[in-house]
Amino acid sequence: MDTIFALASAPGRAGVAVIRISGPAAFPAVHELTGAGMAGRGLSVRRLFDSSGDVLDDAVVLGFPGPGSFTGEDVVELQIHGSVAGVSAVLGRLAELPDLRLAEPGEFTRRALENNRMDLAQVEGLADLIDAETEAQRKQAQAVLGGALGAVADGWREKLIRAAALIEATIDFAEEEVPVDVTPEVSALLIAVQDELSHEIKGVRIAERIRSGFEVAIVGPPNAGKSTLLNTLAGRAAAITSEIAGTTRDVIEVRMDLAGLPVTLLDTAGLREAEDKVEAMGVALARERAAAADLRVFLMSEEEVPQDLRQNGDIAMRPKADLLMDASDAISGLTGQGVDVLVSRIEEILTHRSASAGLATRERHRWAMMTAQDGLIAAQGLLEQGPEMYDLAAEDLRHAIRALESLVGRVDVENLLDEIFSSFCLGK
Amino acid sequence: MKHSPVDVVVIGGGHAGAEAAHAAARMGARTVLVTLKREGIGVMSCNPAIGGLGKGHLVREIDAMDGVMGRVADKAGIQFRLLNRRKGPAVRGPRAQADRAIYRSAMLAETEAREGLEIVEGEVTDFLMDGLRVSGVLFADGSEIRAGAVVLTTGTFLRGVIHIGDVRRPGGRMGDKPSIKLAERIDSFNLPLGRLKTGTPPRLDGRTINWDILESQPGDEEPELFSFLSKQVEAKQISCGITYTNARTHEIIRENLSRSAMYGGHIEGVGPRYCPSIEDKVVRFADKDQHQIFLEPEGIDDPTVYPNGISTSLPEEVQEAYIRSIAGLENAKIVQPGYAIEYDYVDPRALNAQLSLRDVPGLYFAGQINGTTGYEEAAAQGLVAGLNAALAVQGREAVAFSRTDSYIGVMIDDLTTRGVAEPYRMFTSRAEFRLSLRADNADQRLTPLGLRLGCVGEERRVAFLDKIERLDTARSLLSSETYTPKQIGSVGIKVKEDGNRRTGLEILAFPDVAFESLIPLVPALSSIEPPIRRQVENDALYASYIERQKRDVSAMKRDEAQVIPHEFDFMIVDGLSNELKQKLTHARPETLAQAGRMEGMTPAALALLMARLRRNGQAKRA
Incomplete structure (x- = not known):
């Protein structure tokens, strides 16, 4: 049984972040990070070091020897300072240890189940958790794969299928008219993927810090006061406001800090049938960005919210509270009425959501790419030793592809066979 | 009756x-x-x-x-x-x-x-x-x-x-x-x-083949038999012949494509891609100017030859024409025409x-x-x-x-x-x-299972247990002692001077080290028979990879052990998407492992499925 770890608390800036480690190598990992062992159940304050001996952070270390732990295995919790970079560094350090790997979604729960550490009531409650988790995962995958990384990953997939198919063809169709030595083409493919992988691995780290924010779109009819609300929330005049409907045409982004979570507010063009061509483009863009955002704040009454844009958890508040007799559920950027209600609702929703998504997923991608990188390097080394090593090279390549499955999708033996049969004339 | x-x-x-x-x-x-x-x-x-x-x-x-x-x-x-x-x-x-x-x-x-x-x-x-x-x-x-x-x-x-x-x-x-x-x-x-x-090629009369001008493919000098119990070959050994199609063959086939059952639209069934008909090869790989044919004798006393690589559903006279365009088969007689079966x-x-x-x-x-x-x-x-x-x-x-x-x-x-x-x-x-x-x-993977079931006879049981004993002897000779890089180097095996002591099995894991080269280091190994030597070598060669795969193996075994009852209702599992519920209901996986191999399945959804299975199990016991 291997040992797994993950960030157990919400991602983003916070006072304290909790990293949970479960499995036989949990206590040895503490020894590895702190330079000293830990004697069973208990609490101690330790300094964590990276592999070159530099200080990572000071941590409260909690030990729960199995079977009296959450998962029933040896469990260690590291409570560290909740900085994005700090958490990322500790997770990265844990990933370097040979017997440890990042947990799959739901894996801690699964181990608890397997070791009979959950009772019926907890199993009942599990459904909600899983629901949240799978939804977050789906969104995450869509966001990542819809973007630039998606195109790169598709390219990897194609190259890796081709490379694996070439090796498998020499193994499974040795009797037939296939090339005996496929090293040159396979090596070229593997090197190309390795180059792009190392580029992306560097990118993930940077992206993690800059981009781990939630997008919140302010949506509403023209002249509802969307830009005024944005300016109030941001505390500065980020968007131009005027009495003229349709002033905002582009999407204006303001990054801000909300309850420790990085948030990007999006001010969008007012939704209406625009006659002006430029404004119409603005409206189309507004709809697109609003749909892709993590959360939408509709400045309109609940009934007026366009059904095609509405998603679970979205917020609707009536605009211009200052002009209304009954200002319940209404907001005004001008007077500040209802603004703290909105802020606390956004906070509540995002904090809840971040419990299952965010940093860990990013770290998972980085881990996947690094594992794949190692596999490709090993495969290439074996290939160069000639066909007698092809079975081992194929295994390392398979290992790499399995690691990348979260990015490129599952590569099945049928994909390899498709490639083989379309490339070679087989059938003696 | x-x-x-x-x-x-x-x-x-x-x-x-x-x-x-x-x-x-x-x-x-x-x-x-x-x-x-x-x-x-x-x-x-x-x-x-x-x-x-x-x-x-x-x-x-x-x-x-x-x-x-x-x-x-x-x-x-x-x-x-x-x-x-x-x-x-x-x-x-x-x-x-x-x-x-x-x-x-x-x-x-x-x-x-x-x-x-x-x-x-x-x-x-x-x-x-x-x-x-x-x-x-x-x-x-x-x-x-x-x-x-x-x-x-x-x-x-x-x-x-x-x-x-x-x-x-x-x-x-x-x-x-x-x-x-x-x-x-x-x-x-x-x-x-x-x-x-699926298709078959025309069978030829071997007495009408001009073997003298053809390439010949003999068997291995040391035949590798199938059964763990067989000791030696029993029948007389022969060679196969090899010939090739050519431009003329392909021309005949192309001219008559419309008369092929396949290409004439008489067949709707899906054929195997790894065993295409000669019509298929000529059409799909038009740039190849020849295709290999193995001429496989059907028996010692039987003149029939199976030309492997040219299965067809062309009419009989076309088969005859293209066969005779092939080197060595100029005068070959067709004993039975090739046919396709749907x-x-x-x-x-x-x-x-x-x-x-x-x-x-x-x-x-x-x-x-x-x-x-x-x-x-x-x-x-x-x-x-x-x-x-x-x-x-x-x-x-x-x-x-x-x-x-x-x-x-x-x-x-x-x-x-x-x-x-x-x-x-x-x-x-x-x-x-x-x-x-x-x-x-x-045998090591399955014979123990066969013995437990009772489908393995006495002869095999004795032979198997004897082999296991001999393997154990060899392995213990190779793992009981460790050797310094210097000792290892002294018998001519190249090894890093890293100060690490290694067992014989660890040395054997180097790809270029044969069992025999360890005999100077562990003289008792000379009593081990060649088949056991090869087996130990193979195990050592893959040891580190098999170790790495252990996690995958144990995860799969664990999921295979989690049986999903025939009457289990996937529709009532909260938290699964409707699409997944329907897929599961249709496919009716029998174990968690099978469910996990379905498209669209996530680790979290599997955990949920397992929770439900476990809950049902507990409810039943209660």
């Missing part, structure tokens, strides 16, 4: 049927093998060869369970070759050309000699039904046999149609008659069906992992009827169906082969969880644990 009730009836005496009947009988079940005629047992209807890559692995596994195919193939082998000899041992596959007549007579002799197994000649026209359960078979002459389980292995008999050019006629193999009434009974079960096709198969997803129909208790399917191709694939399914039919009748727990322990397990899982899109053939690349599922260690 009145027949007394038996435990298991096997219908069909082909490769699936013979292996199924033997397996059931070895388990102690009273077994009847029904065949149209006695001479039909063990007939090789396609090419006269056994084994190959992936397929050779299957034969070794059948043999490890004390099955018949390996021993019979060793008796009939007239040219043995270990494929991929220059590659790693995990991907080496034993293969042999077999003498058709010897194979058939040896298989018949084995079958007649098997205790508890009776051969009955006759045509089965219907099943005896006991409600929804199959409880025996009815013959054309009105007689019947009651049985606890029935295994159907009738190959291509479901709406089989033979095509030679634009001529077609109903039939299974050439010369066999289709059983219409039985097909109607099977239709009444409303099983999902699909249509496949047939219905039962979507194997209608079967469970025991190869029993999920909705028709008492009935098992094995072989080509399940959408597979190849003697070895058929025989391996026969083994699984025969063992499980016997176990069911005896009221014992079913035997499950796993993807982690055998190619048999890989195939059964592929078939029953993913179905087939073309005739299913085994490849080594289908086995994710290929490095540990080797032909050389099939």
